[in-house]
Amino acid sequence: MTTLRVIVDQMVARTPGGIGRYTEELTRELIRTAPLGCDVAGIISASPESDYDSLLMRLPGLSDLFKSSLARRELALAWRYGFTRLPGKGMVHAPSLLAPLSKHDRLNDESSQVVVTIHDVVPWTHPETLTKHGVAWHKAMAARAHKYADAVVVDTHAVAAHLGEIFDFGDRIRVISAAVSPKLELPVDADVRAKRLELPERYILSVGTLEPRKGITALINSLASGEDSGLPLLIVGPAGWGGVDVAAIAAEAGIAEDRVRTLGYLDDADLAVALDRAAVFVFPSLAEGFGLPVIEAFHFGTPVVHSDDPALVEVAAGAGMTVPTSDADGYPERLAAAISAVITDHELSERLRFKGLDREKAFSWADSAQKVWQLHADL
Secondary structure (H helix, E strand, C coil), X not given: CEEEEEECHHHHCCCCHHHHHHHHHHHHHHHHCCCCCEEEEEEECCCCHHHHHHHHHHCCCCCEEEECXXXXXXXXXXXXXXXXXXXXXXXXXXXXXXCCCCCCCCCCCCCEEEEEECCCCHHHHCHHHCCHHHHHHHHHHHHHHHHHCCEEEECCHHHHHHHHCCCCCHHHEEECCCCCCCCCCCCCCHHHHHHHCCCCCCCEEEECXXXXXXXXXXXXXXXXXXXXXXXXXXXXXXXCCCCCCHHHHHHHCCCCHHHEEEXXXXXXXXXXXXXXXXXXXXXXXXXXXXXXXXXHHXXXXXXXXXXXXXXXXXXXXXXXXXXXXXXXXXXHHHHHHHHHHHHHCHHHHHHHHHHHHHHHCCCCHHHHHHHHHHHHHHC
Protein backbone atom coordinates (compact mmCIF):
# COMPACT_ATOMS: atom_id res chain seq x y z
CA MET A 1 0.00 0.00 0.00
CA THR A 2 1.32 3.43 -0.98
CA THR A 3 0.48 6.14 1.54
CA LEU A 4 0.17 9.87 0.91
CA ARG A 5 0.75 11.68 4.20
CA VAL A 6 -1.05 15.00 4.39
CA ILE A 7 -0.25 17.66 7.00
CA VAL A 8 -3.71 18.42 8.37
CA ASP A 9 -2.62 20.54 11.33
CA GLN A 10 -4.28 23.76 10.16
CA MET A 11 -7.70 22.15 10.58
CA VAL A 12 -7.35 22.34 14.37
CA ALA A 13 -5.52 25.68 14.57
CA ARG A 14 -6.97 28.41 16.80
CA THR A 15 -8.02 30.30 13.67
CA PRO A 16 -8.19 27.75 10.82
CA GLY A 17 -9.01 30.43 8.24
CA GLY A 18 -8.98 29.75 4.53
CA ILE A 19 -6.05 27.34 4.73
CA GLY A 20 -7.87 25.21 7.29
CA ARG A 21 -10.87 25.01 4.99
CA TYR A 22 -8.63 24.26 2.01
CA THR A 23 -6.86 21.50 3.96
CA GLU A 24 -10.09 19.81 4.99
CA GLU A 25 -11.72 19.86 1.57
CA LEU A 26 -8.62 18.74 -0.32
CA THR A 27 -7.80 15.95 2.12
CA ARG A 28 -11.35 14.63 2.11
CA GLU A 29 -11.31 14.48 -1.68
CA LEU A 30 -7.84 12.93 -1.75
CA ILE A 31 -9.23 10.11 0.41
CA ARG A 32 -12.25 9.68 -1.86
CA THR A 33 -10.23 9.68 -5.10
CA ALA A 34 -7.25 7.64 -3.89
CA PRO A 35 -6.00 5.36 -6.69
CA LEU A 36 -6.06 1.59 -6.23
CA GLY A 37 -3.35 0.57 -3.79
CA CYS A 38 -3.07 4.04 -2.25
CA ASP A 39 -4.39 5.54 0.97
CA VAL A 40 -4.15 8.82 2.88
CA ALA A 41 -2.78 9.41 6.39
CA GLY A 42 -2.71 12.62 8.39
CA ILE A 43 0.06 14.46 10.23
CA ILE A 44 -0.76 16.73 13.16
CA SER A 45 1.07 18.55 15.95
CA ALA A 46 0.58 17.56 19.59
CA SER A 47 -3.02 18.47 20.35
CA PRO A 48 -5.83 17.68 22.82
CA GLU A 49 -7.56 14.33 22.32
CA SER A 50 -10.73 16.19 21.35
CA ASP A 51 -8.89 17.67 18.35
CA TYR A 52 -7.75 14.23 17.21
CA ASP A 53 -11.29 12.90 17.53
CA SER A 54 -12.76 15.87 15.66
CA LEU A 55 -10.26 15.53 12.85
CA LEU A 56 -10.91 11.79 12.40
CA MET A 57 -14.65 12.47 12.33
CA ARG A 58 -14.29 15.19 9.70
CA LEU A 59 -11.99 13.05 7.53
CA PRO A 60 -13.63 9.62 7.34
CA GLY A 61 -11.41 7.09 5.64
CA LEU A 62 -8.12 8.51 6.91
CA SER A 63 -5.90 5.44 7.23
CA ASP A 64 -3.75 6.73 10.08
CA LEU A 65 -2.93 9.86 12.07
CA PHE A 66 0.68 10.61 12.97
CA LYS A 67 0.71 12.69 16.15
CA SER A 68 3.86 14.72 16.64
CA SER A 69 5.25 15.09 20.15
CA LEU A 70 5.68 18.82 19.46
CA ALA A 71 2.90 21.40 19.80
CA ARG A 72 2.09 23.50 16.73
CA ARG A 73 4.32 26.45 17.58
CA GLU A 74 7.30 24.24 18.44
CA LEU A 75 6.76 22.07 15.37
CA ALA A 76 6.65 25.13 13.10
CA LEU A 77 9.89 26.38 14.65
CA ALA A 78 11.59 22.99 14.35
CA TRP A 79 10.62 22.60 10.70
CA ARG A 80 11.75 26.16 9.98
CA TYR A 81 15.30 25.14 10.94
CA GLY A 82 15.10 21.58 9.63
CA PHE A 83 15.47 19.93 13.04
CA THR A 84 12.60 17.45 12.98
CA ARG A 85 11.91 14.88 10.30
CA LEU A 86 9.06 12.46 9.93
CA PRO A 87 9.76 8.79 10.62
CA GLY A 88 10.07 6.62 7.54
CA LYS A 89 9.92 7.54 3.88
CA GLY A 90 7.07 8.27 1.53
CA MET A 91 4.97 10.97 -0.08
CA VAL A 92 4.20 14.07 1.99
CA HIS A 93 1.71 16.71 0.86
CA ALA A 94 1.59 20.00 2.74
CA PRO A 95 -1.47 22.23 2.10
CA SER A 96 0.65 25.16 3.31
CA LEU A 97 4.32 25.92 3.98
CA LEU A 98 4.21 24.02 7.26
CA ALA A 99 6.28 21.05 6.09
CA PRO A 100 9.32 18.93 7.04
CA LEU A 101 11.66 20.26 4.37
CA SER A 102 15.20 18.90 4.42
CA LYS A 103 17.93 17.76 2.06
CA HIS A 104 17.22 14.61 0.08
CA ASP A 105 18.05 13.21 -3.33
CA ARG A 106 15.12 14.42 -5.42
CA LEU A 107 16.32 12.64 -8.54
CA ASN A 108 17.29 9.22 -7.24
CA ASP A 109 15.19 8.77 -4.09
CA GLU A 110 11.63 8.69 -5.43
CA SER A 111 10.34 7.16 -2.19
CA SER A 112 10.88 10.44 -0.33
CA GLN A 113 9.05 13.43 -1.73
CA VAL A 114 7.61 16.58 -0.20
CA VAL A 115 5.18 18.89 -1.96
CA VAL A 116 4.30 22.22 -0.34
CA THR A 117 1.61 24.78 -1.08
CA ILE A 118 2.22 28.52 -1.25
CA HIS A 119 -1.14 30.27 -1.26
CA ASP A 120 0.01 33.83 -1.84
CA VAL A 121 2.98 36.18 -2.01
CA VAL A 122 1.64 38.64 0.56
CA PRO A 123 4.79 38.39 2.77
CA TRP A 124 6.74 39.93 -0.12
CA THR A 125 4.19 42.24 -1.74
CA HIS A 126 2.28 43.49 1.32
CA PRO A 127 4.41 42.67 4.40
CA GLU A 128 2.83 45.54 6.31
CA THR A 129 -0.47 43.65 6.39
CA LEU A 130 1.03 40.73 8.33
CA THR A 131 2.80 40.31 11.65
CA LYS A 132 6.60 40.54 11.57
CA HIS A 133 6.77 36.96 12.83
CA GLY A 134 4.43 35.79 10.07
CA VAL A 135 6.48 37.50 7.38
CA ALA A 136 9.76 36.07 8.68
CA TRP A 137 8.37 32.54 9.00
CA HIS A 138 6.82 32.46 5.54
CA LYS A 139 9.94 33.85 3.89
CA ALA A 140 12.16 31.35 5.71
CA MET A 141 9.92 28.40 4.81
CA ALA A 142 9.66 29.52 1.18
CA ALA A 143 13.44 29.63 1.02
CA ARG A 144 13.57 26.07 2.39
CA ALA A 145 10.97 25.03 -0.18
CA HIS A 146 13.14 26.51 -2.91
CA LYS A 147 16.05 24.35 -1.75
CA TYR A 148 14.29 21.12 -0.81
CA ALA A 149 10.69 20.81 -2.06
CA ASP A 150 10.04 18.39 -4.90
CA ALA A 151 7.16 20.53 -6.12
CA VAL A 152 5.23 23.64 -5.14
CA VAL A 153 1.48 24.00 -5.55
CA VAL A 154 -0.08 27.44 -6.01
CA ASP A 155 -3.76 28.34 -6.37
CA THR A 156 -3.54 30.65 -9.38
CA HIS A 157 -1.31 31.57 -12.29
CA ALA A 158 -1.11 35.06 -10.77
CA VAL A 159 0.63 33.67 -7.70
CA ALA A 160 2.85 31.48 -9.87
CA ALA A 161 3.99 34.55 -11.83
CA HIS A 162 4.68 36.61 -8.71
CA LEU A 163 6.44 33.74 -6.98
CA GLY A 164 8.60 33.20 -10.04
CA GLU A 165 9.95 36.72 -9.60
CA ILE A 166 11.10 35.82 -6.08
CA PHE A 167 12.34 32.23 -6.46
CA ASP A 168 13.23 30.26 -9.56
CA PHE A 169 11.29 27.05 -8.98
CA GLY A 170 11.50 26.16 -12.65
CA ASP A 171 9.13 23.35 -13.60
CA ARG A 172 8.45 22.48 -9.96
CA ILE A 173 5.45 24.84 -9.78
CA ARG A 174 1.95 23.46 -10.41
CA VAL A 175 -1.29 25.50 -10.42
CA ILE A 176 -4.05 23.57 -8.65
CA SER A 177 -7.08 25.63 -7.66
CA ALA A 178 -9.46 25.43 -4.71
CA ALA A 179 -13.24 25.05 -5.02
CA VAL A 180 -16.52 25.39 -3.13
CA SER A 181 -17.14 22.85 -0.39
CA PRO A 182 -19.94 20.37 -1.15
CA LYS A 183 -21.12 21.08 2.41
CA LEU A 184 -21.89 24.69 1.50
CA GLU A 185 -25.51 24.20 0.52
CA LEU A 186 -28.77 25.80 1.61
CA PRO A 187 -30.27 23.96 4.60
CA VAL A 188 -33.95 23.06 4.85
CA ASP A 189 -34.36 25.45 7.79
CA ALA A 190 -32.98 28.49 5.92
CA ASP A 191 -35.77 30.81 7.13
CA VAL A 192 -35.20 29.83 10.76
CA ARG A 193 -31.47 30.44 10.44
CA ALA A 194 -31.99 33.79 8.71
CA LYS A 195 -34.23 34.90 11.57
CA ARG A 196 -31.73 33.75 14.19
CA LEU A 197 -28.93 35.60 12.40
CA GLU A 198 -31.20 38.67 12.16
CA LEU A 199 -30.51 39.03 8.45
CA PRO A 200 -32.12 42.18 6.99
CA GLU A 201 -34.30 41.90 3.90
CA ARG A 202 -31.47 43.37 1.78
CA TYR A 203 -27.85 43.79 2.80
CA ILE A 204 -24.24 43.95 1.69
CA LEU A 205 -22.14 40.95 2.72
CA SER A 206 -18.40 40.44 3.08
CA VAL A 207 -16.46 37.41 4.30
CA GLY A 208 -12.93 37.17 5.65
CA THR A 209 -10.74 37.15 8.73
CA LEU A 210 -10.69 40.64 10.24
CA GLU A 211 -7.15 41.72 9.43
CA PRO A 212 -5.58 44.71 7.60
CA ARG A 213 -5.06 43.19 4.14
CA LYS A 214 -8.72 42.22 3.73
CA GLY A 215 -9.69 45.82 2.93
CA ILE A 216 -12.44 45.92 5.56
CA THR A 217 -11.60 49.50 6.53
CA ALA A 218 -12.08 50.70 2.95
CA LEU A 219 -15.36 48.78 2.70
CA ILE A 220 -16.74 50.30 5.90
CA ASN A 221 -15.65 53.76 4.82
CA SER A 222 -17.43 53.23 1.51
CA LEU A 223 -20.73 53.42 3.42
CA ALA A 224 -20.00 57.04 4.26
CA SER A 225 -19.15 58.16 0.72
CA GLY A 226 -21.35 60.20 -1.58
CA GLU A 227 -22.25 57.02 -3.48
CA ASP A 228 -23.81 55.42 -0.39
CA SER A 229 -26.24 52.60 -1.26
CA GLY A 230 -28.07 52.83 2.06
CA LEU A 231 -27.94 49.10 2.82
CA PRO A 232 -26.47 47.65 6.02
CA LEU A 233 -23.14 45.80 5.89
CA LEU A 234 -22.71 42.37 7.46
CA ILE A 235 -19.20 40.93 7.86
CA VAL A 236 -18.58 37.21 8.38
CA GLY A 237 -15.28 36.05 9.82
CA PRO A 238 -13.23 35.62 12.97
CA ALA A 239 -11.00 38.27 14.47
CA GLY A 240 -7.44 38.17 13.14
CA TRP A 241 -4.40 40.23 13.96
CA GLY A 242 -3.88 43.97 13.65
CA GLY A 243 -6.77 45.16 15.80
CA VAL A 244 -9.35 45.65 13.05
CA ASP A 245 -12.15 47.08 15.19
CA VAL A 246 -15.23 47.26 12.99
CA ALA A 247 -17.29 49.32 15.45
CA ALA A 248 -14.48 51.86 15.94
CA ILE A 249 -13.89 52.22 12.20
CA ALA A 250 -17.60 52.78 11.61
CA ALA A 251 -17.85 55.32 14.40
CA GLU A 252 -14.84 57.23 13.11
CA ALA A 253 -16.43 57.36 9.66
CA GLY A 254 -19.66 58.71 11.14
CA ILE A 255 -21.68 55.63 10.23
CA ALA A 256 -24.70 54.71 12.35
CA GLU A 257 -24.00 52.00 14.92
CA ASP A 258 -26.62 49.62 13.50
CA ARG A 259 -25.39 50.01 9.92
CA VAL A 260 -22.38 47.65 10.26
CA ARG A 261 -22.49 44.31 12.05
CA THR A 262 -20.06 41.42 12.43
CA LEU A 263 -21.44 37.88 12.46
CA GLY A 264 -18.21 36.19 13.52
CA TYR A 265 -17.54 32.64 12.39
CA LEU A 266 -20.51 30.88 10.75
CA ASP A 267 -20.92 27.18 10.09
CA ASP A 268 -21.53 26.05 6.52
CA ALA A 269 -25.32 26.11 6.75
CA ASP A 270 -25.46 29.63 8.22
CA LEU A 271 -22.87 30.89 5.74
CA ALA A 272 -24.87 29.46 2.87
CA VAL A 273 -27.98 31.33 4.02
CA ALA A 274 -26.05 34.59 4.45
CA LEU A 275 -24.46 34.31 1.00
CA ASP A 276 -27.68 33.31 -0.74
CA ARG A 277 -29.74 36.21 0.64
CA ALA A 278 -27.21 39.02 0.19
CA ALA A 279 -28.04 41.72 -2.36
CA VAL A 280 -24.34 41.96 -3.20
CA PHE A 281 -21.17 40.26 -1.99
CA VAL A 282 -18.10 42.48 -1.65
CA PHE A 283 -14.52 41.20 -1.41
CA PRO A 284 -12.29 44.29 -1.12
CA SER A 285 -9.09 42.41 -0.23
CA LEU A 286 -5.80 44.12 -1.05
CA ALA A 287 -3.90 40.87 -1.63
CA GLU A 288 -5.05 37.29 -2.22
CA GLY A 289 -3.77 34.01 -3.55
CA PHE A 290 -7.18 32.74 -4.68
CA GLY A 291 -10.17 34.33 -2.95
CA LEU A 292 -12.43 31.36 -2.23
CA PRO A 293 -15.28 33.55 -0.85
CA VAL A 294 -15.74 34.99 -4.35
CA ILE A 295 -16.36 31.51 -5.78
CA GLU A 296 -18.65 30.71 -2.85
CA ALA A 297 -20.75 33.79 -3.63
CA PHE A 298 -20.85 32.80 -7.31
CA HIS A 299 -22.16 29.39 -6.21
CA PHE A 300 -25.33 31.04 -4.89
CA GLY A 301 -25.75 33.42 -7.80
CA THR A 302 -24.97 36.43 -5.60
CA PRO A 303 -23.56 39.43 -7.55
CA VAL A 304 -19.93 40.09 -6.63
CA VAL A 305 -17.85 43.25 -6.33
CA HIS A 306 -14.13 42.62 -5.81
CA SER A 307 -10.78 44.39 -5.87
CA ASP A 308 -8.37 44.26 -8.81
CA ASP A 309 -5.93 42.01 -7.00
CA PRO A 310 -4.48 39.83 -9.83
CA ALA A 311 -5.56 36.52 -8.28
CA LEU A 312 -9.14 37.74 -7.82
CA VAL A 313 -9.26 39.04 -11.38
CA GLU A 314 -8.06 35.63 -12.61
CA VAL A 315 -10.52 33.65 -10.51
CA ALA A 316 -13.53 35.86 -11.24
CA ALA A 317 -12.69 36.02 -14.96
CA GLY A 318 -15.11 38.89 -15.59
CA ALA A 319 -18.00 37.39 -13.63
CA GLY A 320 -17.77 40.11 -10.97
CA MET A 321 -17.34 43.90 -10.91
CA THR A 322 -13.67 44.81 -10.52
CA VAL A 323 -12.69 47.87 -8.47
CA PRO A 324 -9.16 49.32 -8.79
CA THR A 325 -7.22 49.59 -5.51
CA SER A 326 -4.71 52.16 -6.75
CA ASP A 327 -5.13 55.58 -5.14
CA ALA A 328 -6.02 54.21 -1.70
CA ASP A 329 -7.80 57.41 -0.68
CA GLY A 330 -10.32 57.01 -3.48
CA TYR A 331 -10.83 53.27 -3.04
CA PRO A 332 -13.81 53.52 -0.65
CA GLU A 333 -15.68 55.83 -3.03
CA ARG A 334 -15.05 53.50 -5.98
CA LEU A 335 -16.28 50.54 -3.91
CA ALA A 336 -19.41 52.48 -3.02
CA ALA A 337 -20.08 53.33 -6.68
CA ALA A 338 -19.76 49.67 -7.71
CA ILE A 339 -21.98 48.48 -4.87
CA SER A 340 -24.61 51.08 -5.67
CA ALA A 341 -24.57 50.14 -9.36
CA VAL A 342 -25.22 46.47 -8.58
CA ILE A 343 -27.98 47.26 -6.10
CA THR A 344 -29.83 49.78 -8.25
CA ASP A 345 -29.38 48.22 -11.71
CA HIS A 346 -31.48 45.06 -11.90
CA GLU A 347 -30.19 44.08 -15.34
CA LEU A 348 -26.58 44.38 -14.17
CA SER A 349 -27.35 42.36 -11.05
CA GLU A 350 -28.98 39.57 -13.07
CA ARG A 351 -26.13 39.53 -15.58
CA LEU A 352 -23.59 39.14 -12.78
CA ARG A 353 -25.75 36.47 -11.18
CA PHE A 354 -25.68 34.19 -14.22
CA LYS A 355 -22.03 34.89 -14.99
CA GLY A 356 -21.12 33.89 -11.44
CA LEU A 357 -23.14 30.68 -11.53
CA ASP A 358 -21.39 29.71 -14.76
CA ARG A 359 -17.89 30.63 -13.53
CA GLU A 360 -18.18 28.62 -10.31
CA LYS A 361 -18.61 25.42 -12.33
CA ALA A 362 -15.00 25.74 -13.50
CA PHE A 363 -13.73 24.72 -10.06
CA SER A 364 -13.97 21.26 -8.50
CA TRP A 365 -12.33 19.62 -5.48
CA ALA A 366 -12.44 16.28 -7.31
CA ASP A 367 -10.43 17.80 -10.15
CA SER A 368 -7.98 19.39 -7.69
CA ALA A 369 -7.46 16.12 -5.80
CA GLN A 370 -6.86 14.18 -9.00
CA LYS A 371 -4.25 16.75 -10.05
CA VAL A 372 -2.51 16.32 -6.68
CA TRP A 373 -2.43 12.53 -7.10
CA GLN A 374 -1.07 12.99 -10.63
CA LEU A 375 1.58 15.40 -9.37
CA HIS A 376 2.87 12.88 -6.83
CA ALA A 377 2.78 10.14 -9.47
CA ASP A 378 4.83 12.32 -11.83
CA LEU A 379 7.44 12.85 -9.13
